[in-house]
Amino acid sequence: MTTTNAALKQWVEEVAKLTQPDKIHWCNGSDAENKALIEQMLVTGDLIKLNQKTHPNCYLHRSNPTDVARVEHLTFICTKNKDEAGPNNNWMDPAEANAKMDALFAGAMKGRTLYVIPYCMGPINSPYARCGVEITDSPYVVINMRIMANMGDAALKRIERDGVFVKGLHSIGDLDPNKRFIMHFPENLTIKSIGSGYGGNALLGKKCHALRIASYQARTEGWLAEHMLIMGIQNPAGKTRYIAAAFPSACGKTNLAMLIPPSNIPGWKIWTVGDDICWLNVGSDGQMRAINPEAGYFGVAPGTNLKTNPNAYTTIQHDTIFTNVALTADNQPWWEGMKEGTPVIDWRGNPYDPKNGPAAHPNSRFTVNAKQNPCYSPHADDADGVPISAILFGGRRRELAPLVYEARDWTHGVLVGAGMASETTAAATGAVGVVRRDSMAMKPFCGYNFGDYWQHWLSFADRTDKLPKIYHVNWFRQDKDNNFMWPGFGDNLRVLSWIFDRCEGTVGAQETAIGNLPNAQDLNTSGLDIQPDTLKELLSINKDAWRTEVEQIGEYLNEFGTHTPAKLKDQLSDVKKRLA
Ligand code: GTP
Numbered sequence: 001m002t003t004t005n006a007a008l009k010q011w012v013e014e015v016a017k018l019t020q021p022d023k024i025h026w027c028n029g030s031d032a033e034n035k036a037l038i039e040q041m042l043v044t045g046d047l048i049k050l051n052q053k054t055h056p057n058c059y060l061h062r063s064n065p066t067d068v069a070r071v072e073h074l075t076f077i078c079t080k081n082k083d084e085a086g087p088n089n090n091w092m093d094p095a096e097a098n099a100k101m102d103a104l105f106a107g108a109m110k111g112r113t114l115y116v117i118p119y120c121m122g123p124i125n126s127p128y129a130r131c132g133v134e135i136t137d138s139p140y141v142v143i144n145m146r147i148m149a150n151m152g153d154a155a156l157k158r159i160e161r162d163g164v165f166v167k168g169l170h171s172i173g174d175l176d177p178n179k180r181f182i183m184h185f186p187e188n189l190t191i192k193s194i195g196s197g198y199g200g201n202a203l204l205g206k207k208c209h210a211l212r213i214a215s216y217q218a219r220t221e222g223w224l225a226e227h228m229l230i231m232g233i234q235n236p237a238g239k240t241r242y243i244a245a246a247f248p249s250a251c252g253k254t255n256l257a258m259l260i261p262p263s264n265i266p267g268w269k270i271w272t273v274g275d276d277i278c279w280l281n282v283g284s285d286g287q288m289r290a291i292n293p294e295a296g297y298f299g300v301a302p303g304t305n306l307k308t309n310p311n312a313y314t315t316i317q318h319d320t321i322f323t324n325v326a327l328t329a330d331n332q333p334w335w336e337g338m339k340e341g342t343p344v345i346d347w348r349g350n351p352y353d354p355k356n357g358p359a360a361h362p363n364s365r366f367t368v369n370a371k372q373n374p375c376y377s378p379h380a381d382d383a384d385g386v387p388i389s390a391i392l393f394g395g396r397r398r399e400l401a402p403l404v405y406e407a408r409d410w411t412h413g414v415l416v417g418a419g420m421a422s423e424t425t426a427a428a429t430g431a432v433g434v435v436r437r438d439s440m441a442m443k444p445f446c447g448y449n450f451g452d453y454w455q456h457w458l459s460f461a462d463r464t465d466k467l468p469k470i471y472h473v474n475w476f477r478q479d480k481d482n483n484f485m486w487p488g489f490g491d492n493l494r495v496l497s498w499i500f501d502r503c504e505g506t507v508g509a510q511e512t513a514i515g516n517l518p519n520a521q522d523l524n525t526s527g528l529d530i531q532p533d534t535l536k537e538l539l540s541i542n543k544d545a546w547r548t549e550v551e552q553i554g555e556y557l558n559e560f561g562t563h564t565p566a567k568l569k570d571q572l573s574d575v576k577k578r579l580a
């Protein structure tokens with residue numbers, strides 16, 4: 001097979017010459033192709049068959065134990081001008097980066113098959129969707145990309161029609177962490193990734209294309225590429241509003257996107273549009289509209305059970321690829337927080353011994369087609385996307401941040417997003433539980449200078465007068481004994497319903513220095529087991545602590561020098577005045 005797109009044909013030839021594969025395979029995305037790849041991977045040991053009675057068509061992949069998460073310190077934005085990448089990114093000169101990567105790619109695919117994966121991020125007929133082609137030597141990447149994106153013939157047709165596509169070159173190399181780099185060349189719509197087979201480092205359509213390259217493109221084209229879930233919230237009267245929510249990695253997007261309302265709050269229903277990435281465009285009517293560029297979920301396994309996330313749990317009982325989970329005696333997948341079964345083999349493939357740490361890796365994941373989700377939105381594939389009523393920012397803050405507050409307006413909301421912080425998680429290598437600034441949950445994913453990014457966000461106030469309301473939420477407050485103060489999961493609907501009613505204009509709020517908080521009586525606590533004092537603490541602010549926070553946000557904004565919009569600094573000094 002080949003293509004009528006000359007640039008694509010030429011690029012594949014050039015890469016083959018450099019990497020010297022034994023074979024070239026153009027992926028068409030068919031069932032037969034997928035089946036053959038799985039059979040081949042069962043033979044090589046890349047996949048392990050799970051219990052087919054309990055988990056039909058489910059497989060386990062164990063990645064190299066040194067290659068289990070994103071590697072932010074090895075991820076680079078390579079623009080001509082260093083300033084353009086900003087202090088939020090690692091930067092390398094494009095010429096230097098290309099030379100380095102080309103040397104690593106030379107002969108990297110010897111003895112292997114080179115797979116050409118045409119893909120489309122977003123509904124195939126959507127004007128907002130964008131295409132790319134990933135070249136890889138990993139069959140694991142091929143079968144995952146088939147779940148995560150519109151992959152194969154239809155995407156190739158669109159590429160041949162549009163003529164434009166993002167080039168992503170990937171090889172697992174020899175998995176040596178010292179020869180591992182994830183390089184982005186936004187000026188050339190190009191990605192080069194070597195030395196890792198893990199999700200965000202290897203499935204190039206996801207974070208590399210749909211966030212880093214797309215955010216750069218979105219800036220010049222007037223839209224936003226964000227690390228956000230998208231969901232529909234239907235109220236008891238049958239009206240649906242859509243929201244998008246940015247939480248950092250492993251901070252609750254998949255769980256919120258699939259929420260099942262508590263039984264004592266009848267009549268509400270949640271519809272999932274997306275669980276990780278959101279492309280936001282202002283429609284011709286001035287309404288902000290969202291599409292999910294992805295077709296599947298690459299979700300965190302630990303903590304997922306029938307109680308916390310029944311929809312996800314149901315979704316992953318069949319046709320799912322598990323990565324780095326543990327096994328029970330009868331070959332069922334297992335992870336911490338599963339609430340049933342007993343692990344026998346750990347994620348490395350060794351007999352389970354609690355002395356060696358958790359049975360499943362804390363960042364073990366499932367890959368599954370979004371259409372298997374029982375609450376998949378009937379509008380998830382709408383070419384024009386869904387209209388967004390509210391944007392939520394949130395993170396893991398054991399202290400300080402209340403359960404929910406509403407920004408005063410768009411400009412204040414941009415400050416709320418820019419200043420947000422969260423504890424680091426196992427989704428990236430490095431320390432876990434350290435609070436860091438993570439503007440709009442995009443710290444690892446923004447393809448350009450955060451100062452310019454905040455300015456781009458602010459500019460939407462000039463593009464339309466139909467902007468969504470902005471909120472900040474925090475499900476992760478802890479008491480002095482480290483217990484979560486808020487039950488979270490399904491009970492987060494109680495916060496969503498307040499936000500819904502704020503959008504309707506049917507509920508009030510208490511104005512505070514940092515924004516509008518719910519009046520205690522307006523949060524539906526029916527059937528909720530929570531002490532009044534706890535609730536009071538979750539719905540109030542500590543002015544002293546916030547004064548310190550505002551100082552720290554100010555220092556952070558200043559790190560971006562002349563790139564920091566004056567409007568943001570003005571907003572911050574307004575907050576400071578209100579706190580005085
Ligand atoms: P990425 O896929 O890495 O971007 O993560 P995500 O934002 O989709 O996070 P996810 O929903 O997978 O949740 C990550 C972890 O947080 C899981 O272990 C969840 O069980 C846990 N979690 C999610 N929501 C809540 C909540 O409301 N409260 C508490 N306490 N934990 C939660």
Ligand code: SPV
Nearest residue numbers: 070199200206207249427
């Ligand atoms: C994240 O880390 O935010 C993820 C998983 O969603 S990855 O695909 O590795 O980025």
Ligand code: MN
Nearest residue numbers: 227249250276
């Ligand atoms: Mn994510």
